Amino acid sequence: MARASLTSALCYRDPKAALKWLEAAFDFELVMLIEDADGNLAHSEMKFGDSLVMIGNEWTAQHKSPASIDGFNTQSVHIKVEGDVDAHCQRARAAGAEILMEPADQFYGDRTYRCRDLEGHFWTVGAAVKAVSREEAEAASGLKIQGWM
Template sequence: MTDTSSTDPTFTPAVHYQEPKAAVAWLERAFGFEITEAIDGPGGNQTMSHYELGVGGRGRVMAGGEWNATVRSPASVEGVNTQTVHVLLTEDLDAHCERARAAGAVIVAEPTDEPYGDRVYRAADPEGHLWTFAMHLRDA
């Protein structure tokens, strides 16, 4: 049995890109993610690369290439998404949205206070992955 610390998330989503190295650099610039692990594929092969990005010290997301026929970026399948990534922020959601917009994110839904107590916005990255960012305002 593997010992896991209480800081390891139970679930870690993975997103796949045609150009993972460029995507990771964009995710840093647009969303403020921090690279916590970077493994480039052998000989610079981006298909076999693996990156992990930290999110405010409270979670992580993995990013990599399209390493087999069942793992694709939305850019490879006419923009189709089969999952989205939800990120809980702890400060200034509106400023985060503006940072993402300035970096070229397509803002799919502007920041809105939701009836369940969160302020939320949604964005698409350059390859079409959908991201939801939320900040808890109050208990519903």
């Protein structure tokens, strides 16, 4: 598949468990896995829609899973789905996701929920449910918005 220009790479203490979990929770599909002579994961990629995420281990002292640093995150990944966000949330919950925010309509026209995965990474999941103009979004949020698409 063609590579998107941006790809997130996430660190897990147990990346092989993460591969199974992300498939069960989010329907991600493993497309590449490299294991070293000891059977440890060296590199992996999962596909969802037209995008990839790389699932790796804590490969330097500065690469940490949230599970190793008191649950702190320094970035999170947003998943854009087509269709039913509530069903997506149910599937994630059944797989063990901790739902931090239940599905809710947002002023910008998406319905989203937010969850925490097996090692504490935050994920936001959303689908477009309503076309909203910039003016409507500004009026609903009180924010000044530039670059509305």
